[in-house]
Amino acid sequence: xxxxxxxxxxxxxxxxxxxxxxxxxxxxxxxxxxxxxxxxxxxxxxxxxxxxxxxxxxxxxxxxxxxxxxxxxxxxxxxxxxx
Amino acid sequence: xxxxxxxxxxxxxxxxxxxxxxxxxxxxxxxxxxxxxxxxxxxxxxxxxxxxxxxxxxxxxxxxxxxxxxxxxxxxxxxxxxxxxxxxxxxxxxxxxxxxxxxxxxxxxxxxxxxxxxxxxxxxxxxxxxxxxxxxxxxxxxxxxxxxxxxxxxxxxxxxxxxxxxxxxxxxxxxxxxxxxx
Ligand code: SF4
Ligand code: SF4
Numbered sequence: 001x002x003x004x005x006x007x008x009x010x011x012x013x014x015x016x017x018x019x020x021x022x023x024x025x026x027x028x029x030x031x032x033x034x035x036x037x038x039x040x041x042x043x044x045x046x047x048x049x050x051x052x053x054x055x056x057x058x059x060x061x062x063x064x065x066x067x068x069x070x071x072x073x074x075x076x077x078x079x080x081x082x083x
Numbered sequence: 084x085x086x087x088x089x090x091x092x093x094x095x096x097x098x099x100x101x102x103x104x105x106x107x108x109x110x111x112x113x114x115x116x117x118x119x120x121x122x123x124x125x126x127x128x129x130x131x132x133x134x135x136x137x138x139x140x141x142x143x144x145x146x147x148x149x150x151x152x153x154x155x156x157x158x159x160x161x162x163x164x165x166x167x168x169x170x171x172x173x174x175x176x177x178x179x180x181x182x183x184x185x186x187x188x189x190x191x192x193x194x195x196x197x198x199x200x201x202x203x204x205x206x207x208x209x210x211x212x213x214x215x216x217x218x219x220x221x222x223x224x225x226x227x228x229x230x231x232x233x234x235x236x237x238x239x240x241x242x243x244x245x246x247x248x249x250x251x252x253x254x255x256x257x258x259x260x261x262x263x264x265x
Contacts, residue, residue: 022248022255023182041183044201046250064176064203066252068212069113 002043003061008034010057017049017058025049114213117206121214124222135221143225147232154237160189160196160260163237167230175226176204180255197259199247200230205254218249227256234258 004025013033018026023042026035026049035057045063050056127135154166161179168177179188180201189198202208207222216222227244234242240260247255 039183044180044255045203045253046248046255047252048248048250051251063252066204067174067209069110069117069209 002040002045002063004037004040004043005059005061006035006037007055007057007059010055011035012055012057014054016052016054020048020052022046022048117210117213120222121210121216124211124220125214125216128221136224139221140224140228143228143230144232144235145228146225147229147234148236149232150229151233151236154233156237156239158238158240160198160238160258163234164198164200164258166237167233170233174204174206175202177202195259195261197257200244200256200258202226202254202256203252208251208254212251218254219246223249230256230258234260 011034013028013035015028015035017035018028023039023044025037025039025043027038028034029036043060045060047060049058050060124135124139127138131138150170154163154170157163157166164179171177177200180199181188189196205226207226208218211218211220211222223246227246230244231242234240238260240262242261243259245257245259247257
């Protein structure tokens with residue numbers, strides 16, 4: 001199962017991850033103004049929450065990381081000449 | 084950059100043993116292709132609007148039907164998906180997915196079977212991100228068409244694929260199979 005860590009110091013409690021997660025993995029703890037993980041079992045590691053979090057407060061442990069050839073700096077540098 | 088000059092006798096019907104280039108050149112070529120395909124997709128959308136999705140979907144479906152002809156026929160959804168996983172390989176790595184409170188991967192209702200597919204690695208997603216285009220546009224329909232075409236061919240059924248969610252690391256889709264032939 002995926003393990004999710006929330007950096008409580010970084011989280012600003014905006015609730016974007018709660019809104020954006022399709023599988024209701026998070027809930028906002030209104031008292032502390034932080035997000036909490038309530039349903040790790042349904043996380044599919046899409047990482048939409050990472051993309052939307054303004055403070056990079058989320059971390060997923062031991063997930064399949066999709067290939068991202070498009071951010072290879074060496075290739076991009078070579079390509080700058082063409083496109 | 085130094086270009087290596089490969090010289091030799093060459094007859095058109097022969098495939099040369101040495102085609103030049105190394106793995107870095109292939110990677111560069113792949114990036115150029117990604118950029119081109121991304122630009123083509125956005126231009127197609129600009130010209131044909133939502134019709135672009137249908138055009139690309141049909142292209143994908145045709146490819147899927149062709150690929151499906153090479154696969155073993157079956158009426159078992161899970162077996163068909165496994166076969167397709169083998170064909171699509173690492174560049175389109177997908178698995179069946181289910182919410183934790185659901186028992187099996189497949190759901191039967193009203194003569195239809197549905198299964199959720201989680202696509203982790205996807206060349207289309209990479210091409211879109213490489214070009215700065217949003218996901219769920221025409222290019223994504225190439226893969227939907229491909230999956231549907233291949234499933235239809237392997238199982239002799241009518242299929243459809245819907246997007247549940249798109250993410251930077253994985254996308255969830257629902258494959259629905261309508262039994263009773265094409
Ligand atoms: S990775 Fe996706 S499913 Fe998992 S918590 Fe984030 S948004 Fe939800
Ligand atoms: S999106 Fe980030 S900052 Fe906002 S509530 Fe979630 S973890 Fe906290």
